[in-house]
Amino acid sequence: MSDSAYKVEHATRSSHIGVIIIAVALVVLAAAPFWGDRQMLRLLAELFTFVALASLWNLLAGYAGLVSVGQQAYVGLGAYLLFGMVILGGIHPIAAIFIAGPIAAVVSIPVAALTFRLRGAYFAIGTWVVAEVFRLLASQISVLGGGSGISLPASVIIAMAPSRQAREFELYWLALGLTVLVLAAIVMLLRSRHGLALTAIRDNEVAAQSNGIDVTRVKLIVYVLTAFGTAMIGALIFLMKLRVSPDTAFSVNDWTAFVIFITVIGGIGRIEGPIIGTIIFFFLRQTLADLGSLYLLIMGAVAIVVMLWAPKGLWGLIAERFGWQALPLQRHLVSITKDKP
C-alpha cells in the first residue's frame, strides 16, 4: 500500500514570476509622480479605474455568470453619493468615497431581489432598466443640478491639498491604491472557499448546485460586493472629473460597453484578462482616438471577433498554450510523501 498524502497548492513557477513582476510594476507605478508628467499621471489614473471596473465586471459576469449591462447604475450611484455628501453634507471627498461603497452595497440588495427574478439574458436587460431608473431619478435631484449636473465647488477642491500638484499626486495614489485594494479583494475572494464555489459555478452551474453549493447565495454575495467596489470607483472617477451629470455618470458606453469589451478582449473568467484588456484598450485609444465614433465601431468588431474565434480572450490563449498564471489562483494537488514499497 502506498500511503501517499497530498496537499493543495496554488502557486506555480509562472505565478512566482508573475507575482515578482507585479510587485516590481507596483513599485514603479507608485513612484510615477517622480518620473511621469501630469499627462502621464492622469492617463495612468484613468487606466487604473478601468482595470478596477473591468475586474469587478469580470468577477460578476465571468465567475458568477451574472452578465450585467447595468453596472453604470453603481458607477453613477457612487458619483452622486460623493457629490451629495460633499456638497450637501460637507464630508471630506476621500471619506465620501469610502462611505459610498457600503451605501451602494445596501442599495444593491433590493435591486438584486428584483433583477434576480430574470434569467440569463433577460437579467442583463433588467439591470439596464435599473440603471435607467437611477439615471432618471438623478436628473430629478434639483439640488445636484437636475438634468444638467453640477461641478464640485472650488472651495472643496482647494481644501483637498495644499497645492494643485499635491492634489494630483493624492488622486493618483488614491486611484492606484483603490485599484490594488479591489484587485486584492478579488484575489482573496477567489482563493477562499467562496472562490472555489465561484469557479465551480463558472465551469458548470448545475454541477456546482448538485455538489451542495448554494448558487443563488454565492451570486448574491458577488453582486453586492461588486456594487460596493463599483460605487467606490465611480465616486473616485467623478472626483477626478470634478463634475457630474446624469448622462455621464450613468453612461452605458463609458462604464459598461468599454468595460465589457476590455474584459472580453483580455480574457473573461480570468483575473489577468481585464488588466491585459485595459492595456490593449488604452493603446488602441491613444492610436485611434482621431477616428471618433469609428473607434467604438472597431472596438465592437474586435470584441465580436474575439468572442467568436477566441472566446477566452488573449490571456486565455496565452494561458492555455503555456499554462501560465500570473497570480497563484488555480488549485492543484501536490504529493508530499513518496510512495513506500
Next chain:
Amino acid sequence: MTEWLNVILQGVLIGGLYAMFAAGLSLIFGVMRLVNIAHGDLIVLAAYVALTVTDTLGIGPLTSLILVVPAMALIGYAMQRLLLNRTLGDDLLPPLLVTFGLSIIIQNGLLEVFTADSRKLQAGAVEIMTYQVSPGIWIGLLPLIQFIVAVAVIAGLQVLFYRTALGRAFRATSDDQSVAQLMGLDTRHVFAMAMALSLAIIAIAGVFLAVRSNFDPAIGPARLIFGFEAVIIGGLGSMWGTLAGGIILGVSQAIGAQIDPGWQLLAGHIVFLVILAIRPQGLFPKVSG
C-alpha cells in the same frame, strides 16, 4: 375627465408601437432563447433605411414598407446565418456579447453615415388627420393606423405560429432542437427564418416610429428597453401578452407624462418593476425563461 380619457387613449395607441417592438424580441427568444441586445438599434436602422428609400425614390413612408420590410428581413437572415448561429449553445455569454457588439457597431455606423442630427419621416396629410370619437375625445388617424397594424402583425404571427408549416418548425425547434433536427429540420435555416421575420416586424415598427417622432442614432437602446418591458409585463412567450404589455407600458408612460413631463419614462419603468416584484412571470405567461 375627458382629458384623462384622452391621455389613456393616446397611451393605448402608442402601446401598439411598443407591442411591435416586443413581438420581434419575443419571437426570437421563443424560437432560439436568444435575447437580441441590438434589437432597438435595428429598429433605428430600419428607420434610416426608410429615410434613404423615401428620399431617393420620393415615395411616402408607408409605401416604402414594400422595400424596407424585405430589405430588413434579408439583413436578419444573413445576420443569423453568418454570425448569430455561431453563438448559440449552452453558454449564455456569446450571443449576449455579440449582439451587444452589434448594437455598438450599428449605433456608431449610423452616426458616421447620417450624423447625430435628428430626423423624421414625413407622411403628409395623414399625419394631421384626426377624428372626434365623442365630445372632447380625439383620435389621430396615424396612431390609429399604427395600432391596427400592430394588432394585425400580432394576429398574423399567431396564425403563422399555429397554422403554417414554418410555424410548426418554429414550435418544434423551440420545444427540442435536437429532436427537430432528427425530424429533418435544418435548424440553422429555421433560426435564420425566425430572425428574418423578427426584422420584418422591426421594419414596420421602425417606419411607424420614424413617422411619429424624431429619431437619431442614439435612441435604439431605449426602444429595446420598451420592447423588453412589454415582453416581461405581458409574460414570456405569449404574443397577445406582448400587446397587453405594450398597452400597459404606453398608458403608464402617458399618465406619468401627464403628471410631470419628467416622469414619463420613469412611470413606465416603475410599473415594469412593480409587476416584476409582484408577478415575475408576467400577466399572461406561456413559457418559463
